[in-house]
Amino acid sequence: MSRIDVRKTYKLYIGGQFPRSESGRSYVVNDAKGRLLANAAQASRKDARDAVVAARAAFGGWSGKTAYNRAQVVYRIAEVLEGRREQFEAELRAAEGITPARARSYVDAAIDRLVWYAGWADKITQVVGNANPVAGPYFNLSTPEPSGVIAVVAPRGPLLGLVSVVAPLIVTGNTVVVIASQDNPLTAITLGEVMATSDLPGGVVNVLTGSQSEIAPWLASHMDVNGIDLTGLAGDSAQAAALEESAADNLKRVLRPAATEPDWTLEPGIERMTTFLETKTVWHPIGV
Numbered sequence: 001m002s003r004i005d006v007r008k009t010y011k012l013y014i015g016g017q018f019p020r021s022e023s024g025r026s027y028v029v030n031d032a033k034g035r036l037l038a039n040a041a042q043a044s045r046k047d048a049r050d051a052v053v054a055a056r057a058a059f060g061g062w063s064g065k066t067a068y069n070r071a072q073v074v075y076r077i078a079e080v081l082e083g084r085r086e087q088f089e090a091e092l093r094a095a096e097g098i099t100p101a102r103a104r105s106y107v108d109a110a111i112d113r114l115v116w117y118a119g120w121a122d123k124i125t126q127v128v129g130n131a132n133p134v135a136g137p138y139f140n141l142s143t144p145e146p147s148g149v150i151a152v153v154a155p156r157g158p159l160l161g162l163v164s165v166v167a168p169l170i171v172t173g174n175t176v177v178v179i180a181s182q183d184n185p186l187t188a189i190t191l192g193e194v195m196a197t198s199d200l201p202g203g204v205v206n207v208l209t210g211s212q213s214e215i216a217p218w219l220a221s222h223m224d225v226n227g228i229d230l231t232g233l234a235g236d237s238a239q240a241a242a243l244e245e246s247a248a249d250n251l252k253r254v255l256r257p258a259a260t261e262p263d264w265t266l267e268p269g270i271e272r273m274t275t276f277l278e279t280k281t282v283w284h285p286i287g288v
Contacts, residue, residue, distance in 0.1 A: 012043055037095065125143060149175050164262075
């Protein structure tokens with residue numbers, strides 16, 4: 001018997017829920033051959049504000065978890081992604097027109113990247129924190145702490161690039177508002193579905209789809225956003241400079257984009273974790 005396909009509705013991911021844009025807008029997402037693939041929600045300024053509110057509400061609980069617990073949650077994201085690999089491979093093939101083997105390699109790399117960052121969650125403090133030598137009867141200890149709510153202009157890479165910018169932020173205790181790739185947003189929302197079923201508290205990661213040039217200025221100037229990652233603006237120095245200027249109003253930390261998008265298949269290093277960490281130094285007298 002013939003049946004009607006149950007077509008997927010791609011929505012936003014805010015505060016652990018999947019709302020449509022409050023504006024009611026959507027836009028067409030085409031596949032690699034220019035054919036209609038899906039309609040995605042087009043986020044508005046109000047959606048961006050809602051995402052920041054959700055991220056701020058989640059920050060205290062998420063940053064207060066032990067590093068080991070955050071590692072468990074991020075590892076769980078990798079487990080659930082592994083179980084849904086066929087869906088991600090199909091979406092990558094449709095969006096980018098790549099071969100099944102290459103799609104499989106991208107999904108493998110995204111899973112491995114999550115596991116890699118999960119392993120760093122309870123080690124980064126040991127690597128970048130330290131006991132400082134001082135001239136006096138005191139302990140002087142420096143330890144990293146998360147900055148807070150971080151906005152991310154996601155790279156074009158629909159899955160591996162997205163995982164590579166989000167994972168280092170959440171393992172270190174930050175919460176995230178990410179503007180997905182405008183041309184390739186579908187895997188970002190599917191990744192949100194994975195996160196929603198992976199013990200990740202609602203609001204830790206929030207995904208907006210739509211126009212990066214429309215939403216990013218509001219996040220850059222938002223006074224409750226503590227940092228902004230402009231990786232997705234690689235090659236667009238003019239827009240990146242304008243957003244960095246807006247970010248200066250409340251002294252946001254800014255990760256500037258490179259001239260070209262990074263090769264996400266390379267080992268990432270720890271820079272993306274340390275960029276959005278603050279250092280707290282504590283003095284304590286040495287007892288007799």
